[in-house]
Amino acid sequence: MKHVFRLKVGPVAFRIGSDWEAPLAQLRRLYAGYPTPEGICDFTVRVEADKPWRRRLRPSVAIRGDYVLPDAAPLPLAQGLLAAEMGMNLQMALGQRRYLLLHAGAVERDGQALLLTGESGAGKSTLSALLGERGWRFLGDEFALLGLGDGELRPFPRAVSLKNAAADLFADLPEERFGPVLSGTPKGTIRHLRPNDAAIAGMHDRVPPALILFPRFGPERPAAVRPVGAAELFMRLTQASTNYVALARTGFDALTRLCRSVPAAAIDYGSTEEALALVDRLWAAR
């Protein structure tokens, strides 16, 4: 690959190769302040021309790397940054074996972690980022990494992908922390947001989880809280983990330990303020 960018996020080192410099230049700016990994990287992502002639003629980007999804649609070069981000997600989703991966956001407070998990699009990503700017330390919005032996979370603070109106919630943050506006993506208009300095500085900590929430946002939803029992939690988290099955017995032990030791609840909310209030209340009562 002509152009290369190396990036360390929490305990994971990525090597990102690209046929073009532009997406990597955008990545470098987005991840300013992040450590550069030394030695061999854990995963390789390749952002490359979908077909050889697509390097110059209406350039179209295929996401490749150690792990690939064969039916992935190519993206236009203007969305190369998004391709690199999706590529990193894919390597984690398919290749991570050192930690139990949960599709969840995570934030830290008082030395403990709150996990926000549930269906894509339910609001956990935006909520994690928001909490990260309101007194909590941001640990990640897409993947939570659970230690197999110690049951503690490792931060994985990648740039947050904010869709459409969600970006407005962060309008008061410095422009320098944002990536370019990417319109016409498979998910609509997206902007990436770099986590703040506290999140970057703390990315090597380990944090024990203390509360798991399943947030659901809907404009007409009345605020509601429903406790989630350990067995239901277990079932739901197996669906939120891409590597539970691959981790076999070790995954079973890690997940049962988590479900037996950490309380969980489902929360419905209709506004940001409601969400923050519910989180504060449940955190205090954990």
Place this chain on the structure above:
Amino acid sequence: MAGPRYLADADVLAVAAEMEGLTIVFHQASGQTHILAPPAPQILAALAGDAGDEEQILSRIGADFDLAPAAPAALAARLAELEAAGLVHRP
């Protein structure tokens, strides 16, 4: 005439966790995880390393539990589920 006999691995319940009355079991032979509600775990325990037909299963369970009246097809349905999940087989 005795019906078909079923058998589970002797260690079928060796790696398991109880939560809220459900038994979550990691089946070492297959690497699969199953969530079991009563009476599935009790049936498995009755067949662990020890083959038995329906009559024998009921007798073994009856040593520890009082069995509520049940439809005749109930036990067969439970065994079919366990067989489909790969937790019991016919030796």
Place this chain on the structure above:
Amino acid sequence: MDERNEQPGGEAGGGLVPSRRMVLALGAAAASTVVTVRPALAQTAGSVMHCQIPVPAPQNAGSYIAPDGSVVAPGTAGAFPPPPRPLTGEEAKALLNHGPTPAGLDPEAAQAYVNYIRRLQAGMSGFTCYASLQMPR
């Protein structure tokens, strides 16, 4: 793990304490007491990847799709021309769930496309995308 821990016993030091035997119900014939955990790649794949299903596969480009989803020669009576572009995972999901026909697709042809997708097998182009739509949430 001791599977007999369901049973509450009387355990007093000394003295006989009658133990209360638990009642076990065998359940209804139609009940479900065994749930197997299935891999959940789809959850993350959906947020990670934008996948597509070419109809038909590239090596059959130009062939028509019969109403039952099989691939037939172009121009076959009763069969439909292929869609102008590969279907996205979202569009396939909408079609599979009897949702509205995606923009740019002929509604009659849509049913044929659905049947084509349903016949996809491992190794065929678009299968991974299709499989990821099937995973339970």
